[in-house]
Amino acid sequence: MNTGKNVLGLIALAAYFASPGAFAQSPADGCITLTSIAEIEQQVVNEKGEKSSKLVPASTVVPGVEVIWTVTANNVCKKPSDKVTINNAVPAHMTYVANSATGPGSDIVYSLDGKTFGADGQLTVSENGATRKARADEYKHIRWVFRDSLQPGATAFARFRAVLN
């Protein structure tokens, strides 16, 4: 049966991606696994009365709270990965927090529309016939461009903060 075959094919394809590296079709596929987590900062006071903050997983948040999004890229292949670029949209209903994007070893660019990217302070907005600099809270997309290759077994981090509207 034609339909049944197709379904089986899809399952097989899914299995490929589910076990990255081992059954990779090309040398590149599945070499990097990507995870993303959402956390919030929690103030804790220790027995000495000292205040510090720690990150705790965010499952529910209220408007006005800053969520810290951390993306982790891990090279699971035996060869280095080059030209590693991590992309993350600022989630809907959230506002990017200025200067919060970090990523060791990366250059960070931003975009308002997901098409045109530029460094912080370089994007412009046309408004009422005039052109002005885009504000950080208008950034909708963030891109981390890693300068060096990601070596086998190595991990790259990208992080940003956004406030729930």
Next chain:
Amino acid sequence: MEARPGLEDSEEFINVFSVRVSATAGSIALVCALASAPAHAVGVAAGTSINSTASVDYSVGSVAATAASPTVSVTVAEILDVVVTAPAAAVPVAPGSTAQVLRYRLTNTGNGPEAFSLVLDNAIAGDNFDPVAATPSIYLDTDASGTLTAADTIYNGSNDPVLAADAFINVFIVNDMPAPLVDGNIGRSSLAAQARTGFGAPGTPFANMGVGNTYAVVGNTGAAATGVGEYLVAGVTVSAVKTQAVLDQFATDRPLPGARITYTIVVSATGTGSALNTVFNDDIPANTAYVAGSMRLNSIAISDGADADAGVYETTPVPRVRVALGTLTQAGGSQTIEFAVTIN
């Protein structure tokens, strides 16, 4: 919104990194029926899922590849906030008057539906008198008319108004005034509202009490609010001062038969209130006859007939002049009425 980067930077990145555009996902799924609700005062509707997916582009050797992270979801918890708006101006009342209405507005400034309990308090420090709560004393503006009508619901302590995020309802407080009050006295009456889910210090959490079993968290208002309304005793006293001038047929001021007496009456209001539907009446004195067409209001002649102007001369039950002066206030100044009679 149109955007383009600074040219130099854009070129630099294109040259060095051959940046590709990849679709990054950040989508929104509403899990409750609040999709059509208007913009929210304190933010995204409770129960909303905030989703994020990262992607990565890379190459191994000369082969390019891409991968995406699993989607991470965060659920918007419920914020409990409420605002009570008191009447903008004091309601003028007369001493001893009953069923005087103050209109408050209760607004759910949280991001989810919430019920609010209501409490009336008339014992407020700093005023001149305490209004007395009528029975019943709290009404909900069920028909949204803005005024207390027969269709409105009596609040009995258990039928809390339930408001969607950003929705409001008018609440009416009904009080009676004590009798011995002085003009200018102020009496205050407050309406307090509290979120039924809970209230307290901002940030206080209530587990599983929010929309979709999320947390409910007390917002900046403490999820409780009080509006204070005012009654102002607006007394008014209307006084009339009458003077007369006699002119006889010999051009002197002797009150001889046939002499003409012109009366001038100055009517004025004093106090903070308004005298409504004020009507001046004056009977024609015995042994005199009204001079037809002699009536004047503020130096302008008014006719004797019952017509559009303010004045009328009547013969029953007794001969008299009547002038309708309408609403008189101290600020509005005095009204001057003139009419004449002849001595029989």
